[in-house]
Every structure is written in structure tokens, then in C-alpha cells.
Amino acid sequence: MLNVFQYTKDITEIIDLVQEQESWKAICPSPQKADMFREIINELGLGDKVQVLTISKFVADILALGEEINKVSKSQLLMDLWTLWKIKINNDYEKYRFxxxxxxxxxxxxxxxxxxVDLKDLIEEQYHxxxxxxxxxxxxxxxxxxxxxxxxxxxxFGNSDLDMSYIFWGYDHLNANQIDMLKRMGEAVxxxxxxxxxxxxxxxxxxxxxxLTTQDYEDSTSDEKEIEVRAYEVPKGRISEYLEEINETRNSNIVHIDKTLSLQxxxxxxxxxQNFKVSYELFNHATxxxxxxxxxxxKQGKKLEANLFVDKISEISLKYLxxxxxxxxxVSLTLKETIQKFIEQSELNENIEIGDLKCVKEILSLDLPRSSFVSLVDSDDLGIYERDFLLKNFTNGKNFLFVEQSSSAxxxxxxKFSNELMSVLSxxxxxxxxxxxxxxxxxLLSSFFIKGGEIIFESGAFExxxxxDDILKDIKFDIIDISKSNRPNSLEEKKYTSQKIKRISATRVQSYIDCPRKYYLDYVNKLDIGARSKDIIGADIKGVVEHDVIENYVKDNSEWSDSKHLEIITESFENILETxxxxSTEIMKKSAEAEIVAYTTSTIKELLNAKKDLGLKLEFEVDISDFNDTASGRIDLLVDYNGKKYIFDFKRSSFGIxxxxxxxxxxxxxLWYYMKVLKDAGHEIGGFGYINLSELDTSLIYLCDExxxxxxxxxxxxxVQKLKSTMEEALVSFSEVFNxxxxxxxxEEKYIPAPKNAMICSFCMAGPVCPKSDSEID
Known part of the structure; x- marks a missing residue:
């Protein structure tokens, strides 16, 4: 019989049920859940009555009782079905993977x-x-x-004399096949x-x-009572600065809200x-x-003969040795074995393409050994755990739950698939x-907090x-004040020699506004800790190409031409990559070129039409030192219309605006700085704005001349936006702030870390090593 056991407080209420039978097997979804349930059972004194297994072990044991089967691993299926897809459909690996x-x-x-058949009209023909x-x-x-x-x-189970009783525990989800399995089992045991x-x-x-069952459940919602919990709020990304004050004795268990943990x-x-265990992909870096x-x-072509590819693998294997x-x-030896199996599957695989390389790389990630990092401590009484350990019966130290700002996602x-398709599957x-x-x-949280657990959360975690809102409906936070004065100052008290700025750039001043410490690293220490891969065509490279393409096309042409556009992109792209x-690989270049085409087309057409209709004077990459020799910087686009200047800056996406x-x-x-320089040089400003190359209609544009x-x-x-004051008044106010x-x-003598907001730290290369303990983020 299949039965849903309904418990009121926690799983320990199952004790009476377990004692009704001589022996049980408890089937859990993972080794971690199996260990937890084994601990629970042992604490109840029922260890001799319940054998705990993972579901994969349980399935393997039962299948071993039947006839021999053709069981195939996921990695083998990936290879087999990719070969089939190439033979019958196309060589697009992304579409195959979907x-x-x-x-x-x-x-x-x-x-x-x-x-x-039911899904045929809901998906593309190639997918069906x-x-x-x-x-x-x-x-x-x-x-x-x-x-x-x-x-x-x-x-x-339906055709045998199996008579063991089973408990299935710890599942966040059971799919249709698993539920059918339980129902068939329930007919026999x-x-x-x-x-x-x-x-x-x-x-x-x-x-x-x-x-699972049509049985009625007892309504327990009326028993819910408000729980008061000690709570600590910390700024995003800065838990380590506050933790010692929150837990002065350093005697604690911390459960992270995430379901998996990383070393970071x-x-x-x-x-x-503290005890911890975290999975580690041992061969990721090597792969x-x-x-x-x-x-x-x-890089020179789309295909490579398989024998040459194998020879290359052998060559780099010896080099590594x-x-x-x-x-x-x-990794290289395992790859060689995998490629040889792949080649043997079909004549089509005698030439290796980039899609094949992607497939083989994914197969390696499944087949290579994995490992774990563990802490070397004398006792496992205290530890750091992932979310499932909210079930654990902690007996030592204070217990904290930690919730990051990104947890709600x-x-x-x-x-991954359409609502219409999911509706059919439901x-x-x-x-x-x-x-x-x-x-x-x-x-789980109700149980954790009732037992005295406390919560530490990053600002904005629940917004x-x-x-x-639903999880915390019956939980009331008692927010504990965390005094900054008790926290150690991780920034060395040091005075720096003040410096006179000889040439002022907007980028330099913006760096100081964002964070004085960031400014120090960039312009005083001149520390360059950014890492650039020579194999990656990053957004910065694409941005330079896009600026160059827009300028060269508009300066030398008056009409739109797709072929001319592509010609200019190709020439500019190759020159800038070489410089x-x-x-990079051909596929990366083609992808980047396609993106550059999309990002420059609309802007070029806009400028061509306006140039033709209004006779505009368009200048690109204008050096502002031409207007003030103490200023540094370049205006992406300067338009002269009816004696007034219009200043525009190109951005690749709305994120930069x-x-x-x-x-x-x-x-x-x-833009304020550029306008100030031009105004001080005697020019009148007619308008200005940030142009979003990816979505032109989301640009931020201001008109000053009605x-x-x-x-x-x-x-x-x-x-088109308008300022609340006149342009004259706005520039006077800006000049006061700027000066x-x-x-x-x-x-400046200290350069204290004072980021304007948490996002500044996210995009600062020094973020991981910067001491931010002595200043709050706004």
C-alpha cells in the first residue's frame, strides 16, 4: 500500500510507524540526504530496523534481480545522439543540445x-x-x-515476491515515472x-x-503561531567583516541558504x-x-581531419608529461580515448568540427573524476552547511542561517520550455x-527558528x-544592532601624499566619485590587476570596433548598403584585433561580427538620414583637449546644427547608461564634463545624450534648445528629456560640484574605501582583495 505519512512538527514522529514493521529500507534522493536520515534514525534508536539507501543504489539493486538490460550512461547518450543529429538534421550543437x-x-x-504527437504543433519542425x-x-x-x-x-515489484517495507524521504520533487514506480510498488509492499x-x-x-494518493489531509494551518527570531542585517558581500562581532565566541554552525556551496x-x-565539505571539479582548470x-x-577553418586531431592530442599529452x-x-589521455570512440561511430566523424569539440568537452566533464574539499579539524561538532542541513539536529554552539541578496532567484x-508545451506535459x-x-x-525554517536558530541576511535579500514574503509570513525579526566601532579596521592607517591633477578626465573623476580607494588603485598606485584573455573578443574590443565602423561609414558614405557595411566591419575588425x-576562433569572430552588425546598423541609418535631411556637420572621436589643454577625453559624436553643439556618447547597452x-x-x-569644457570654450549646447547601440529607442537624450x-x-x-532648470543654471551647479x-x-590623504553602491564593488577588479570594513555602502 502507498501511504503519505503526515507529520505535524518534524520527521521524528515517524517512530511509531517504523516500529510497526520488522524492517524497512529508506530511499533518499542523494548521499547527503541519506546521511541525514541515517542520523535521524540512529538518534531515535531505530538504526537496526532501517537500512538507508540512495535512490540510485536502490534502483540498481532491484534491476540486478531481473534480466540483463542495456543501460547507457548520459555521456554515451550525448555522443550517440549527437552523431545521429548530425547525420539526419544538421551540425548545430546548440540546437542539438536544446x-x-x-x-x-x-x-x-x-x-x-x-x-x-501531442507536442508536434508546439515546437519547431527540426526539434520534433x-x-x-x-x-x-x-x-x-x-x-x-x-x-x-x-x-x-x-x-x-509487480511480478515478484519482494516483501520489504519502504520509506521515500527527502524529495523536493518526484516526477511522473517515479510516482508510477511508487504506485506499482505500493500494490505489492x-x-x-x-x-x-x-x-x-x-x-x-x-x-x-x-x-501520490487521493487521501484527505488534516488541515494544520490554524496551529501556526508567530515566531520571533534574532536577526542581523549586513551589507551585500561583506558578511566576513561582521561575523566575528555577531558570533564573538566563534562557536557556531552556519547554514547557507543555497542548496550547494562553493569555496568562495x-x-x-x-x-x-568549523567542519565543511564542498564539491570540487578537480580537472576543470586542466580541461x-x-x-x-x-x-x-x-582558427583557420571549420573542419579538421580526425587523424590530425588525434595526433595533436598525442603531441600535447607528451608536452604535459x-x-x-x-x-x-x-585530461588529454581521456580526451584521446573519447575522440577515438567518437570517430568509430560514423564516417561523418572522420572530420572534427567545433560542434564535435563542444560535445566531447561536455562528455569529459561527466566522465572525469570529481573530488571534494574538506576542512581538517579535530571534530565535526561545528560546521558550515548548505540548505538541506536545516534538518540537522545541531547540539553544539549557536546556529545561524545566512541569506544572500541573490537568494530569491x-x-x-x-x-526552459514554452508555457504551451509545459501545459501539455502537466x-x-x-x-x-x-x-x-x-x-x-x-x-524547515520554522523548525530551525523554534529551536533557537538565528538569521543573518544581506540588505535587500527579501525585497x-x-x-x-510567504516564507517569512509568520516570522518576526528582532533586528540586533551591529556596532561598527567594535569591528576591526582592516584598512591600514596610512597617509598618502596629496597630488595635483595636471590633466583632468571624466573617467578619472568618475573613479573617485565611485570610490576613493578605486581611484587610488587606478591613478595613484596605478595598479593593473585586470586580466585580459588573448582568446576572447570582449565587450571592450567590440565597442572599439563599433565606434570605428560608425565613424568610417558615416564619414565616407551618404546611402545605406549592406555589403558596404559588412566590408567596413571586416576591415575594422581585423585591424583592431591585430592591434x-x-x-580567436572563427566561430567567435563570426559571432562577434554578427553582434557588431546588429549594434551599428540602426545608428548609422539614423545619422545618414539626418545628415542628408539637415546637412549636419558630424565629428567623431573629438579630442576635448582641442577646447582646453588641461582636459583629457574624447567625445564619441559631436554634432553642429544651427550654430549649437550636440554631444553624444555611444553605449553598447542600457547597462552603461x-x-x-x-x-x-x-x-x-x-557628459556634464564635456559640456562644461565646450561651454567654457564659448560654445552653446543645444542637446546631448547617451545612445544605446543595442536598443536605440532606450537611449537617454536631452534637448536644451526648444x-x-x-x-x-x-x-x-x-x-526626449528636458532638464528641470536651464542649461546655464545646470552647468553652474555642476561646476560647483565638480570643483x-x-x-x-x-x-586626499587616506583613500578610504567608500563605494557609492554595491554595484561599484561588483565591477571593480580589486573587489576580492579590497578592505571595505571601515565605510558603509550607501
Missing amino acids: CFDLFTEIRSYSLSSEIF EGITLFNAYFNSLEIVDEQRSYNLVGDL EVTVPIASNILTNCDNLDWPTW KINSLFFDK EDVFNHLNELF KENKLSEFK SLQDSF AFGPLQSKKYEVLNLKN NSIEW SGVT PTKTDFEKYNKIQ ESILFEKLFSDCK KIINDIEN
């Missing part, structure tokens, strides 16, 4: 071929052809994947799925628990006696190094939504989040 994911998603709902092809391949070879395994386990009452009463017909997250929370070498082979780079050596639904089984996960987290020393508020409060000073018709012809789709900033810079 189709592979779609096929595996569909199989988690139903193994019947009829489902493909792909999933039909993959399904035929599975059926012809009787391949047993994970989903088919659940089906076979259900069949074996006792199967129990423990779920908290307050979760069950909030589930609806789309949630997986309601697919561990480092910000770690004290010297990147090997494939960087191999990518070089594709001689250099004693054993990780790279291991992990609690929101994000389906008729076959429960959707894997975040609703159950949110309900479960709410239940504009429906999920967190910057950047090399300041908000209207930031601009008008002089928090972003680039009689001007310029913006009726140029950038006419953009909303004060220059005075502050020239008399």
Missing part, C-alpha cells in the same frame, strides 16, 4: 511515443524531428536510461512518503504530493574550527587549458515547480520577493 534537453524532459513525464529520432533510437536498442529504470523497477502537514494542506492538484562562499563564513590548445586548430602537468596529462520558477505528471520547495523551506593582439536621477544629480559626470528640430530627424524614436570633487581629490 533538443536533447527537451527529449529528456519529455521522458520524465511519459515514455509513451504518443506524447510526441529530433525527439522522434531519439525516441526511435531508444526503442530500437531497448535503451534503459534513468526514467526507464523507474518503469522497470515498478514492473519487478508497504510504501510510505513522509510529508509535513502544513506542506500538504497548501499543495494543489499540480503539485507532486497530490499525484565557504571562505566568507569560515572560522578556524580548459587542453581545449584552449585545441581551439587554436580551428614532460612539464609534469599530470592533471592536463590525464533560486526560489522562483524558471521553465497532463502526464506534476511540473517541477518551486512551489513545493518554498513550502518545504518554510517548514520584491513573493516567495520570501590589440587578440586571436546612467539613470535619469543619477545623471541629473551629477553622480555620472562624463526651437531645435534636430530630434525630429535624428533619433526620432527616442523619448569641490577636484579639490577633494587633490587634498
Whole structure:
């Protein structure tokens, strides 16, 4: 019989049920959950009655009782189906990968071929052809994947004398095949799925628990009471600065809200006696190094003979061995074996393309060994844990939950496929939504806080989040003040010699406005800690090309021509790549060229039309030192119309454009400074703006001359803004602010880290090593 065991407070209420049977097997979704349940069972004194397994171990054990099956790994399927896709459809790996994911998603709902008919009108023809092809391949070879395994386990219980009782615990989701397996098992043996009452009463017909059974659940919502919790709010990214004051004894367990942890997250929370374990992709760096070498082979063409490719792998393998780079050596040997298997699959694979390289790289990531980092401590009494450990019964130290500002994103639904497709799939089984996960987290947090747990959260962690609003509905925070005076000052008290600025640039002054410490690193210490890859065509390179293309096209042409546009892009692109020393694969170049085409087309057409209709004088890359020899900088586009100057700066996206508020409060000073220089030189300003090359109509444009018709012809789709004061008044106010900033810079002695906002730190190269302890972020 399949039974949902409804518990009120926590899983320990299962004790009476377990004692009713001689022996049980508890099946958990992961080794971590299995360890937790084993600990719970042992604490209840039931260790001799319950054997705890992972679901993968359980499935493997049951299948071993039946006939031999053709079980194929995911890495092998990736290779087999990619070869099929190339033979029958095309050589676009990204489209293949999408189709592979779609096929595996569909199989988690139903193994019947009829489902493909229902989906035919909802997906592109090539994807429907792909999933039909993959399904035929599975059926012809009787391949047993994970989903088919659940089906076979259900069949074996239905046709055997298995009599053990089972508990399935710790699942955030059970898909349609897993639910069918449990139902088939329930026809032969006792199967129990423990779920908290307050979760069950909030589930609806789309949630997986309601697919298990039609039994009614006891409503427990009336028992909910408000819980008061000690809470500490810290600025984003700065938990390590406050942690010692929050936990003065350094005697704590910290549960991070994320479901998985990285070394970076561990480092910000770690004290010297805490236990932790974090997964580590042992060969990631080595794999990147090997494939960087191999990518070089594709720079001159799209294909490479397979035997030459294998020879190259052998060559770099020997090189790594001689250099004693054993990780790279291991990767290259494994890669060689994988490529040889790939070549043997089809004559089509006798030439290696960039898509094949992507496929093989993904296969290696699945097949290479993984490892973990663990802390070397005498005792595991205290530790740093991921979210699932909210279930753990902590017996030592204070217990904290840590919530980062970005946490709400992990609690929101994000389906890869269309709503129409998911609607069809929902008729076959429960959707894997975040609703159950949110309900479960709410239940875990209530239990954690009732036991005395406290919370540390980053500013803004719960803002504009429906999920967190629901989770915290019955929780009241008692915010504990964290005194800055008790925190150590990690910035060395040191005075620096003040400096007179000989040439003023907007970029330099903006750096100081953003953060004095950033200014120090850039312009006083002149520290260059930015790393540029010679294999990557970054946004900076694309931006330079785009500026160059717009200028060269508009200066030398009066009409639009697609072919001329592409010719100028190709020439400019090659020159700038050569000058910057950047090399890249052909596919990266083509991708970058396509982006440059998209980013420059609309702006060039706008400028050509306005130039023709109004007879505009257009100047590009204007050096402002021509107007003031103490000024430094270049104006992207300077337009002369009816005796007035219009100043424009090109940005690649809306992200580079300041908000209207930031601009008008002089928090972003680039255009203000250019206008000040031109005004001081005797020129009248008619208008100005930031031009968004990717979405022209989202540009930020201001008109100062109400009689001007310029913006009726140029950038006419953009909303034109007006200043609240006259241009004269605005520039006078700016000059006062600007002169004060220059005075502050020239008399600065400490360069204390004082970022204007958290985003400044996110894009500062010195962010990871900068001491920010002595100043608050606004």
C-alpha cells in the first residue's frame, strides 16, 4: 500500500510507524540526504530496523534481480545522439543540445511515443524531428536510461515476491515515472512518503504530493503561531567583516541558504574550527587549458581531419608529461580515448568540427573524476552547511542561517520550455515547480527558528520577493544592532601624499566619485590587476570596433548598403584585433561580427538620414583637449546644427547608461564634463545624450534648445528629456560640484574605501582583495 505519512512538527514522529514493521529500507534522493536520515534514525534508536539507501543504489539493486538490460550512461547518450543529429538534421550543437534537453524532459513525464504527437504543433519542425529520432533510437536498442529504470523497477515489484517495507524521504520533487514506480510498488509492499502537514494542506492538484494518493489531509494551518527570531542585517558581500562581532565566541554552525556551496562562499563564513565539505571539479582548470590548445586548430577553418586531431592530442599529452602537468596529462589521455570512440561511430566523424569539440568537452566533464574539499579539524561538532542541513539536529554552539541578496532567484520558477508545451506535459505528471520547495523551506525554517536558530541576511535579500514574503509570513525579526566601532579596521592607517591633477578626465573623476580607494588603485598606485584573455573578443574590443565602423561609414558614405557595411566591419575588425593582439576562433569572430552588425546598423541609418535631411556637420572621436589643454577625453559624436553643439556618447547597452536621477544629480559626470569644457570654450549646447547601440529607442537624450528640430530627424524614436532648470543654471551647479570633487581629490590623504553602491564593488577588479570594513555602502 502507498501511504503519505503526515507529520505535524518534524520527521521524528515517524517512530511509531517504523516500529510497526520488522524492517524497512529508506530511499533518499542523494548521499547527503541519506546521511541525514541515517542520523535521524540512529538518534531515535531505530538504526537496526532501517537500512538507508540512495535512490540510485536502490534502483540498481532491484534491476540486478531481473534480466540483463542495456543501460547507457548520459555521456554515451550525448555522443550517440549527437552523431545521429548530425547525420539526419544538421551540425548545430546548440540546437542539438536544446533538443536533447527537451527529449529528456519529455521522458520524465511519459515514455509513451504518443506524447510526441501531442507536442508536434508546439515546437519547431527540426526539434520534433529530433525527439522522434531519439525516441526511435531508444526503442530500437531497448535503451534503459534513468526514467526507464523507474518503469522497470515498478514492473519487478509487480511480478515478484519482494516483501520489504519502504520509506521515500527527502524529495523536493518526484516526477511522473517515479510516482508510477511508487504506485506499482505500493500494490505489492508497504510504501510510505513522509510529508509535513502544513506542506500538504497548501499543495494543489499540480503539485507532486497530490499525484501520490487521493487521501484527505488534516488541515494544520490554524496551529501556526508567530515566531520571533534574532536577526542581523549586513551589507551585500561583506558578511566576513561582521561575523566575528555577531558570533564573538566563534562557536557556531552556519547554514547557507543555497542548496550547494562553493569555496568562495565557504571562505566568507569560515572560522578556524568549523567542519565543511564542498564539491570540487578537480580537472576543470586542466580541461580548459587542453581545449584552449585545441581551439587554436580551428582558427583557420571549420573542419579538421580526425587523424590530425588525434595526433595533436598525442603531441600535447607528451608536452604535459614532460612539464609534469599530470592533471592536463590525464585530461588529454581521456580526451584521446573519447575522440577515438567518437570517430568509430560514423564516417561523418572522420572530420572534427567545433560542434564535435563542444560535445566531447561536455562528455569529459561527466566522465572525469570529481573530488571534494574538506576542512581538517579535530571534530565535526561545528560546521558550515548548505540548505538541506536545516534538518540537522545541531547540539553544539549557536546556529545561524545566512541569506544572500541573490537568494530569491533560486526560489522562483524558471521553465526552459514554452508555457504551451509545459501545459501539455502537466497532463502526464506534476511540473517541477518551486512551489513545493518554498513550502518545504518554510517548514524547515520554522523548525530551525523554534529551536533557537538565528538569521543573518544581506540588505535587500527579501525585497520584491513573493516567495520570501510567504516564507517569512509568520516570522518576526528582532533586528540586533551591529556596532561598527567594535569591528576591526582592516584598512591600514596610512597617509598618502596629496597630488595635483595636471590633466583632468571624466573617467578619472568618475573613479573617485565611485570610490576613493578605486581611484587610488587606478591613478595613484596605478595598479593593473585586470586580466585580459588573448582568446576572447570582449565587450571592450567590440565597442572599439563599433565606434570605428560608425565613424568610417558615416564619414565616407551618404546611402545605406549592406555589403558596404559588412566590408567596413571586416576591415575594422581585423585591424583592431591585430592591434590589440587578440586571436580567436572563427566561430567567435563570426559571432562577434554578427553582434557588431546588429549594434551599428540602426545608428548609422539614423545619422545618414539626418545628415542628408539637415546637412549636419558630424565629428567623431573629438579630442576635448582641442577646447582646453588641461582636459583629457574624447567625445564619441559631436554634432553642429544651427550654430549649437550636440554631444553624444555611444553605449553598447542600457547597462552603461546612467539613470535619469543619477545623471541629473551629477553622480555620472562624463557628459556634464564635456559640456562644461565646450561651454567654457564659448560654445552653446543645444542637446546631448547617451545612445544605446543595442536598443536605440532606450537611449537617454536631452534637448536644451526648444526651437531645435534636430530630434525630429535624428533619433526620432527616442523619448526626449528636458532638464528641470536651464542649461546655464545646470552647468553652474555642476561646476560647483565638480570643483569641490577636484579639490577633494587633490587634498586626499587616506583613500578610504567608500563605494557609492554595491554595484561599484561588483565591477571593480580589486573587489576580492579590497578592505571595505571601515565605510558603509550607501
